[in-house]
Amino acid sequence: MSYQLHYWPSIQGRGEFIRLALEAAGAPYVDVARGDAASGQGLPALFHYLQDESVARPPFACPVLVHGQQVIGQTAAILLYLGPRLKLVGASVADRLWTHQIQLTIVDALNEAHNTHHPVGAGLYYDDQKAEAARAATEFRTERIPKYLGWLETVLARNPKGDQHLVGARLSYADLSLFQLVAGLRYAFPQATQRVLQTTPRALALHERVAQQPRVAAYLRSDRRIPFNEDGIFRHYPELDS
Amino acid sequence: MSYQLHYWPSIQGRGEFIRLALEAAGAPYVDVARGDAASGQGLPALFHYLQDESVARPPFACPVLVHGQQVIGQTAAILLYLGPRLKLVGASVADRLWTHQIQLTIVDALNEAHNTHHPVGAGLYYDDQKAEAARAATEFRTERIPKYLGWLETVLARNPKGDQHLVGARLSYADLSLFQLVAGLRYAFPQATQRVLQTTPRALALHERVAQQPRVAAYLRSDRRIPFNEDGIFRHYPELDS
Numbered sequence: 001m002s003y004q005l006h007y008w009p010s011i012q013g014r015g016e017f018i019r020l021a022l023e024a025a026g027a028p029y030v031d032v033a034r035g036d037a038a039s040g041q042g043l044p045a046l047f048h049y050l051q052d053e054s055v056a057r058p059p060f061a062c063p064v065l066v067h068g069q070q071v072i073g074q075t076a077a078i079l080l081y082l083g084p085r086l087k088l089v090g091a092s093v094a095d096r097l098w099t100h101q102i103q104l105t106i107v108d109a110l111n112e113a114h115n116t117h118h119p120v121g122a123g124l125y126y127d128d129q130k131a132e133a134a135r136a137a138t139e140f141r142t143e144r145i146p147k148y149l150g151w152l153e154t155v156l157a158r159n160p161k162g163d164q165h166l167v168g169a170r171l172s173y174a175d176l177s178l179f180q181l182v183a184g185l186r187y188a189f190p191q192a193t194q195r196v197l198q199t200t201p202r203a204l205a206l207h208e209r210v211a212q213q214p215r216v217a218a219y220l221r222s223d224r225r226i227p228f229n230e231d232g233i234f235r236h237y238p239e240l241d242s
Numbered sequence: 243m244s245y246q247l248h249y250w251p252s253i254q255g256r257g258e259f260i261r262l263a264l265e266a267a268g269a270p271y272v273d274v275a276r277g278d279a280a281s282g283q284g285l286p287a288l289f290h291y292l293q294d295e296s297v298a299r300p301p302f303a304c305p306v307l308v309h310g311q312q313v314i315g316q317t318a319a320i321l322l323y324l325g326p327r328l329k330l331v332g333a334s335v336a337d338r339l340w341t342h343q344i345q346l347t348i349v350d351a352l353n354e355a356h357n358t359h360h361p362v363g364a365g366l367y368y369d370d371q372k373a374e375a376a377r378a379a380t381e382f383r384t385e386r387i388p389k390y391l392g393w394l395e396t397v398l399a400r401n402p403k404g405d406q407h408l409v410g411a412r413l414s415y416a417d418l419s420l421f422q423l424v425a426g427l428r429y430a431f432p433q434a435t436q437r438v439l440q441t442t443p444r445a446l447a448l449h450e451r452v453a454q455q456p457r458v459a460a461y462l463r464s465d466r467r468i469p470f471n472e473d474g475i476f477r478h479y480p481e482l483d484s
Contacts, residue, residue, distance in 0.1 A: 056400050057340050060347045060393050070336060074346040076318075077339060094312060097319060098299050104316040105302045111353060119361040119374060121381030132361060132374045139363030151302050158298050 003029040003082075004066040006046040011232035012184075012225075014075045014110070015063040017103075020176040021079060023219040025086035031224070032066075076103045079173045088173040099167045102155065102174040106181050109148040113188065114233045116140045116240060126237070137240035141192040145185060146199070152178055153200035163202045164209070171213065178203065179210035184234030189241045245271040245324075246308040248288040253474035254426075254467075256317045256352070257305040259345075262418040263321060265461040267328035273466070274308075318345045321415045330415040341409045344397065344416040348423050351390040355430065356475045358382045358482060368479070379482035383434040387427060388441070394420055395442035405444045406451070413455065420445065421452035426476030431483045 003022060007015025009031070022029045035041025049055055049064045049071060059073025065081065072078050080100050083089030089099045114122075119136040120129040152166070161169040166178060182203065185193040197204045210216055219225055228234055245264060249257025251273070264271045277283025291297055291306045291313060301315025307323065314320050322342050325331030331341045356364075361378040362371040394408070403411040408420060424445065427435040439446045452458055461467055470476055 053400075056402060057343075058393075058396060058400065059343070060350070060390075070339075072339060072343065074343045077343045077346055080322075080342070081339060097312075097314060097323060100322070101299075101301070101314065101316045101319045104319055108302070108353075111350075115357065115361070119357070120377045121385065123381060123385050129377070132377065135362045135371070135374065139365060143363065143365050148302075151300070154300060158295075158300065160298055 001068055003027060004032050005029055006032050006049055006064040006066065007062050008046075009034040009043070010226065010229070012180075012228060012234075013063075013232050016180055016226075017075050017173075017177050018063050018065060018078055018082070019224070020180055020216065020219070021082050021086055021088055021173045023224070024171065024176055024213060024216050025088055026215055027086055076100065076107050079103055079177075083173055086173075088171065088176070090168045090170075090172065095167055099172050099174045102152075102166055103177055105148070105151070106174070106177045109144070109181055110184075110233055112140055112144050113184065116188075117235050117237060126235075130239075133237075133240060137189075141189055141241070145189065145192055145196050149182075149185075149193075149196050149200045149203050152203045156202040156206065164206070166206070171210075175206060175210055176216070179207050179216070182207040183211075184228070187228040188234040188236050190236075191241050243310055245269060246274050247271055248274050248291055248306040248308065249304050250288075251276040251285070252468065252471070254422075254470060254476075255305075255474050258422055258468075259317050259415075259419050260305050260307060260320050260324070261466070262422055262458065262461070263324050263328055263330055263415045265466070266413065266418055266455060266458050267330055268457055269328055318342065318349055321345055321419075325415055328415075330413065330418070332410045332412075332414065337409055341414050341416045344394075344408055345419055347390070347393065348416070348419045351386070351423055352426075352475055354382055354386050355426065358430075359477050359479060368477075372481075375479075375482060379431075383431055383483070387431065387434055387438050390423075391427075391438050391442045391445050394445045398444035398448065406448070408448070413452075417448060417452055418458070421449050421458070424449040425453075426470070429470040430476040430478050432478075433483050 005015060005018055032041045033043050033046045037044050046062060049059060057071060063075055063078060065072045065078045072081055083099065089096050116137040117126050117133050118129065119132040126133065155166055156163040165171060166174040211220060247257060247260050274283045275285050275288045279286050288304060291301060299313060305317055305320060307314045307320045314323055331338050358379040359368050359375050360371065361374040368375065397408050398405040407413060408416040453462060
């Protein structure tokens, strides 16, 4: 049964963590909101799950994954569901919980990255909060990027199965999410991220290995991969980097 | 086997969601950091899990739950683990995932509440970001509190098993977390929250029912419940409410 992903059609955003998992596993899926509204896809299908009163368990926001009768919101919860089905997580309870814990921490980093350009509120434009954003970005660059990437480096260094993967000895969705976090930080804060990555060689190497995984590499070259842009979570505003 | 909770000893913070689950279930646990360092408890025990190189799977931050060999960070992941063990979640995969999804959304609300007094960065004092905080709090009060409490109201209204609980027909950790979210919002933003709660009668009623659950009520009266204060996530700065 094909997976239906519902996410904003013009940005990578949170949906990208789901796209990467589905793509890396070679799973059949439809990126519904990028389809044609005339054929039952597009944004109306997405808004159905967010707004229609017939949805008994309404997600707060997208991404939303629909799989048969199951409707799931929250990026980390979707990956918790997909992990075993896509063989992107270990078999033990402990491995699954640890992989989820890493994912939740990457989501925290993502929230803080978003906060650099919207520290006052997501409902206002960046132009209406540039002064606050400049301060928030300085704090994020100097304190938080080193802390998050440093923690991922430590996780790799301490993995008893070696430093090629975050959990165990094979690819998990946490590895894919590390790839995406590093890609986003490099796009948004190229100078600051480059400096930090020089101190986290294992995280950098994993990022590069994931990019070369055949299915991921094919995806990144395809037009299914939406380019980074200034509507997403990772935005390159040169005034926020240094 | 007793649960060990490691969390900052002087605030409710994120640890409170774990304390409430353990208390509501009547589970044996030790709030380790509030114990005596001379007897192996206190903050040194907490810092062991955050900093010691011998920890193979180091949490990024606390709360940390230790249960036998299992060491778990991230509030929502801890509740995912505890839910079935404390009988605070339904038995089906779908119910567990939905309860987790609600918890993750409550954590998002919590992050945004924290952002109202620390929009620039958690590493700076509130006094160093009061101007930014004033703008962020206005946005949070007028847009986000209604959106989050309104969503929880919708979840209750659409629950096929009735509007007494968020999931199914019995108490889950999501209900406990709704209680704590409402308690925190009332403390931090009493005027704004009171206005919103008049439009979300089911959420308000569930908050009040949870407070009257015998074990929860006994906990709230005890000195194990740390009072709200201006070091936690929910802080009452009168200038941020209206």
